[in-house]
Amino acid sequence: MTALLQTQGLTAFYGDAQALFGIDFQVDQGEMVAIIGANGAGKSTFMKAVTGLVKVQPSHILWQGRAIGGLPAYEIVKRGIALVPEGRRLFPSLSVEENLLMGACAERTGVWNLSRVYQLFPILQEKRLQASTSLSGGQQQMVAIGRALMSNPALLLCDELSLGLAPIVIKEIYSAMPRICAEGMTVVMVEQDVSKAREVSSRLYCFQEGTVSLQGVSSTLTTEQISQAYFGLPDKQEAAQP
Amino acid sequence: MMDTLMQTLVQGVLLGGLYCLFALGLSLMYGVMRLTNTAQGDFILLGSFSAVACIAALNWLAPDSPWLPLLLSPLLLLIAFGVGFVLQRQVLNRVLGKDPLPSLVVTFGLSIVIQNLLLEFFSADPRSIETGGLNIASVQLPGGWAVGVLPLLVLGLALAATYGLQWMFDHTALGRSFRAVSDDLEIAQLMGLNAKRVYAYATGISFMLITVAGVLQGMRTTVSPSDGPMLLLFAFESVIIGGMGSFKGTLIGALLLGVTQQMGFLFDPGWGIWFGHSVFLLLLLVRPQGLFPKTVG
Numbered sequence: 001m002t003a004l005l006q007t008q009g010l011t012a013f014y015g016d017a018q019a020l021f022g023i024d025f026q027v028d029q030g031e032m033v034a035i036i037g038a039n040g041a042g043k044s045t046f047m048k049a050v051t052g053l054v055k056v057q058p059s060h061i062l063w064q065g066r067a068i069g070g071l072p073a074y075e076i077v078k079r080g081i082a083l084v085p086e087g088r089r090l091f092p093s094l095s096v097e098e099n100l101l102m103g104a105c106a107e108r109t110g111v112w113n114l115s116r117v118y119q120l121f122p123i124l125q126e127k128r129l130q131a132s133t134s135l136s137g138g139q140q141q142m143v144a145i146g147r148a149l150m151s152n153p154a155l156l157l158c159d160e161l162s163l164g165l166a167p168i169v170i171k172e173i174y175s176a177m178p179r180i181c182a183e184g185m186t187v188v189m190v191e192q193d194v195s196k197a198r199e200v201s202s203r204l205y206c207f208q209e210g211t212v213s214l215q216g217v218s219s220t221l222t223t224e225q226i227s228q229a230y231f232g233l234p235d236k237q238e239a240a241q242p
Numbered sequence: 243m244m245d246t247l248m249q250t251l252v253q254g255v256l257l258g259g260l261y262c263l264f265a266l267g268l269s270l271m272y273g274v275m276r277l278t279n280t281a282q283g284d285f286i287l288l289g290s291f292s293a294v295a296c297i298a299a300l301n302w303l304a305p306d307s308p309w310l311p312l313l314l315s316p317l318l319l320l321i322a323f324g325v326g327f328v329l330q331r332q333v334l335n336r337v338l339g340k341d342p343l344p345s346l347v348v349t350f351g352l353s354i355v356i357q358n359l360l361l362e363f364f365s366a367d368p369r370s371i372e373t374g375g376l377n378i379a380s381v382q383l384p385g386g387w388a389v390g391v392l393p394l395l396v397l398g399l400a401l402a403a404t405y406g407l408q409w410m411f412d413h414t415a416l417g418r419s420f421r422a423v424s425d426d427l428e429i430a431q432l433m434g435l436n437a438k439r440v441y442a443y444a445t446g447i448s449f450m451l452i453t454v455a456g457v458l459q460g461m462r463t464t465v466s467p468s469d470g471p472m473l474l475l476f477a478f479e480s481v482i483i484g485g486m487g488s489f490k491g492t493l494i495g496a497l498l499l500g501v502t503q504q505m506g507f508l509f510d511p512g513w514g515i516w517f518g519h520s521v522f523l524l525l526l527l528v529r530p531q532g533l534f535p536k537t538v539g
Contacts, residue, residue, distance in 0.1 A: 091425055102422050
């Protein structure tokens with residue numbers, strides 16, 4: 001079976017600096033995979049590379065076996081990869097509902113539409129005509145997730161859902177995940193909170209300085225392994241052992 | 243005295259309507275893609291001269307059909323949209339980026355090319371568009387006032403264009419795309435929007451407005467190939483007074499500029515334009531962001 005998404009020796013630059021040094025990554029249909037790593041480990045650049053915001057070699061990224069690296073972002077979303085970007089990045093001059101409707105620009109059909117998103121996050125229906133900037137951080141994150149779902153993706157990438165949110169709000173956001181995955185959605189999430197990442201994911205990758213320092217089944221990785229891979233060791237070869 | 247002031251005010255508002263049409267295309271392109279079209283004035287003239295040429299051709303082909311020019315205007319608008327669309331896709335999209343300089347240089351170059359092409363084809367003689375007397379027709383108002391029909395028409399079109407654009411921005415999918423690419427280019431593309439295509443639509447619409455402005459300018463007065471920079475200046479001043487990215491601001495900025503110029507003309511026939519510039523500079527000093535700024539960055 002071909003992986004849904006696979007990267008092979010993915011290298012990428014962020015500005016002039018190289019940010020990714022040969023990432024091998026794979027996610028299969030229906031999986032929930034987490035990526036952890038310290039600041040500057042290349043997690044966000046990886047997300048941007050997969051979604052077409054950072055230019056990469058075509059063969060470095062395979063989507064259902066086909067090379068999609070370096071395609072423009074608006075082509076990649078049409079193939080079924082949606083991103084909930086770091087920091088939410090709603091369109092400030094658009095209302096809540098208009099932000100959600102932007103997600104439908106990819107013109108993919110599927111189960112997600114406005115009413116399904118409002119079912120998932122009822123508060124958004126109440127505030128649908130408000131300016132997106134008037135919402136709380138958690139509600140803005142709901143809009144960002146809903147906006148990504150509106151494109152009916154096969155793969156949902158979430159970059160730091162919990163960034164800047166209160167623990168209770170984070171819990172609320174994550175409680176929506178099972179309902180999102182119920183339809184067989186595949187999810188890759190970047191998460192700063194390691195315990196959260198282990199809790200929600202089936203498999204886990206740890207990035208360090210642009211390489212994969214650890215990968216494995218979330219429940220079998222020990223805390224010690226993770227902290228070594230996360231913070232790095234004097235001898236990097238050792239850290240790369242899963 | 244009161245009467246004269248009121249008359250001046252009315253004339254200023256009517257003139258402002260024309261300036262508004264000069265400026266809306268500039269405002270639209272800047273608002274959507276932060277591109278300053280320094281060839282705006284010359285494209286307006288290109289619109290005027292295209293109409294002049296079309297009417298001349300029609301008169302030659304079918305001399306006795308005064309209604310043909312009216313039938314022609316939708317076609318001219320369609321062509322204008324196409325020219326704008328193609329210009330954006332083939333030329334301007336290549337020079338857009340964080341640095342505003344390349345696009346300034348390219349539109350400045352276009353301005354010189356258009357000026358010289360017009361000079362080559364039409365000579366330096368001033369031309370105007372035959373209106374069949376519309377340009378001197380007027381309506382009588384109570385109190386012995388008279389207002390020109392054409393200027394009223396121009397003002398009406400300016401209001402309609404301003405509110406039409408604003409409505410399109412607020413209520414249509416295309417308008418939503420315009421706001422989205424203006425807000426956050428990266429995320430807009432993540433949503434599946436091809437920004438370069440969205441830009442091309444904006445420029446197409448902008449060129450339709452430019453053509454309307456050009457035809458009206460040719461109907462109202464005479465046009466000559468070297469007028470472009472002056473028209474650009476009025477358009478620029480209107481947009482900046484009103485604040486970048488706001489159509490309502492552009493309309494009010496244009497009306498203010500029109501009224502100011504007419505007030506200047508009242509003092510001394512040589513003062514009008516200069517008066518407008520001074521008020522513009524003064525406003526830049528006290529409120530550099532304009533009256534109703536919307537676009538940031």
